[in-house]
Amino acid sequence: MAKTRVGILNVTGYAGIELARLLTGHPNIELVSVTGRSAAGQKIGQVFPHMAALDLIIQSELSDIDFVFSALPHHESADQLIPFVNRGTKVIDVSADFRLSDPTLYEEWYGFKHPAPELLKKAIYGLPELHRTEIQQSNLVANPGCYPTASILALAPALNAGIVSGNVIVDAKSGLSGAGRSLKLTGHFCEADEDVTAYAITSHRHQPEILQELSCLDRALAGLTFTPHLVPMTRGILATCYASVNLSMTAADAMQIYKDFYRDEPFVRVTAEPPHTKHTAGTNMCLIHVNVDQRSNMLIAVAAIDNLIKGAAGQAVQNMNLMLGFPEDTGLSKIAQFP
Numbered sequence: 001m002a003k004t005r006v007g008i009l010n011v012t013g014y015a016g017i018e019l020a021r022l023l024t025g026h027p028n029i030e031l032v033s034v035t036g037r038s039a040a041g042q043k044i045g046q047v048f049p050h051m052a053a054l055d056l057i058i059q060s061e062l063s064d065i066d067f068v069f070s071a072l073p074h075h076e077s078a079d080q081l082i083p084f085v086n087r088g089t090k091v092i093d094v095s096a097d098f099r100l101s102d103p104t105l106y107e108e109w110y111g112f113k114h115p116a117p118e119l120l121k122k123a124i125y126g127l128p129e130l131h132r133t134e135i136q137q138s139n140l141v142a143n144p145g146c147y148p149t150a151s152i153l154a155l156a157p158a159l160n161a162g163i164v165s166g167n168v169i170v171d172a173k174s175g176l177s178g179a180g181r182s183l184k185l186t187g188h189f190c191e192a193d194e195d196v197t198a199y200a201i202t203s204h205r206h207q208p209e210i211l212q213e214l215s216c217l218d219r220a221l222a223g224l225t226f227t228p229h230l231v232p233m234t235r236g237i238l239a240t241c242y243a244s245v246n247l248s249m250t251a252a253d254a255m256q257i258y259k260d261f262y263r264d265e266p267f268v269r270v271t272a273e274p275p276h277t278k279h280t281a282g283t284n285m286c287l288i289h290v291n292v293d294q295r296s297n298m299l300i301a302v303a304a305i306d307n308l309i310k311g312a313a314g315q316a317v318q319n320m321n322l323m324l325g326f327p328e329d330t331g332l333s334k335i336a337q338f339p
């Protein structure tokens with residue numbers, strides 16, 4: 001069978017190059033074309049020596065492809081993807097441009113008018129655990145953000161079971177690769193090493209994304225407080241999530257709800273102990289531990305992922321497998337690097 005010819009817009013960022021690495025090991029597709037503004041004309045191995053085995057020249061435009069991933073920054077991503085979508089090419093956008101279905105919300109949180117609001121209705125939010133069937137039938141998939149992936153997966157079983165009352169709280173920590181490869185003062189070694197800080201309190205653009213998906217599971221959800229933190233590690237997200245439960249329940253009851261919800265999921269495992277980000281490093285797994293504080297009737301769910309894999313490139317490959325009819329775990333069966 002002929003292999004699907006795949007292209008990546010912006011291979012020169014962390015998400016793009018991780019996607020190229022994962023696709024190199026995929027048996028059903030061929031990565032044939034990649035772009036990167038700052039490196040056009042160079043071999044991929046000149047810019048990323050660990051990828052020297054991939055004999056591809058970085059181009060300024062994609063050519064001769066049947067399937068496109070974009071790992072461009074927001075705004076630029078939609079602009080470059082719209083012509084592909086209009087031509088009927090299957091597309092996965094790793095940026096946030098097609099994640100919010102309401103264009104008004106997009107303008108409010110991203111600061112500019114969406115260039116193709118009519119496409120927001122067509123785009124499917126690419127979290128397979130919630131939208132597998134729609135992803136299989138879609139030509140335009142919006143790959144979730146890294147914090148939203150961990151947060152939604154941590155809270156979905158509780159909201160779906162209708163046991164939550166009031167607001168939910170997500171306290172999440174990310175490694176520095178989540179901020180991308182472009183240089184910023186906050187990523188400076190001297191500023192980030194041996195330091196932990198919260199940021200974007202009440203104003204992070206992932207709040208509406210998480211709320212959009214959780215509200216679909218429980219229309220009565222009152223609200224979401226989301227606080228991200230930057231921690232001095234390269235990869236990984238740990239999201240600790242709190243939800244008041246409206247009936248007296250034990251940790252074992254909660255565990256059963258979570259195990260039932262994720263029973264057939266290839267990339268989610270409910271764990272007996274709180275997960276470490278290291279248990280997911282280099283893999284497409286999301287590990288979730290759930291407990292209940294019976295003194296306060298508070299459910300606490302902790303999720304760990306690798307932000308560049310289940311939080312970006314791995315989930316994009318999982319979505320591609322669904323869109324192209326391949327087994328969902330093709331090219332993704334890695335075991336975590338540990339320690």
Ligand SMILES: NC(=O)C1=CN([C@@H]2O[C@H](COP(=O)(O)OP(=O)(O)OC[C@H]3O[C@@H](n4cnc5c(N)ncnc54)[C@H](OP(=O)(O)O)[C@@H]3O)[C@@H](O)[C@H]2O)C=CC1
Binds near residue numbers: 016094146181
């Ligand atoms: N890092 C992560 O954990 C995750 C990232 N994402 C999303 O993936 C996308 C890429 O993120 P990430 O890889 O972290 O980003 P990076 O900061 O690592 O890469 C961004 C790269 O984009 C290129 N770039 C910047 N501005 C433009 C522009 N206007 N036009 C074309 N290229 C531009 C630059 O490369 P050059 O100089 O070569 O042009 C830059 O190196 C983003 O949309 C991000 O939101 C999603 C989930 C997780």
Ligand SMILES: CC(=O)N[C@@H](CCC(=O)OP(=O)(O)O)C(=O)O
Binds near residue numbers: 175177
């Ligand atoms: C640590 C860090 O800076 N993280 C990024 C989120 C990265 C990501 O996944 O977000 P998008 O895909 O929505 O861009 C941030 O807080 O903006």
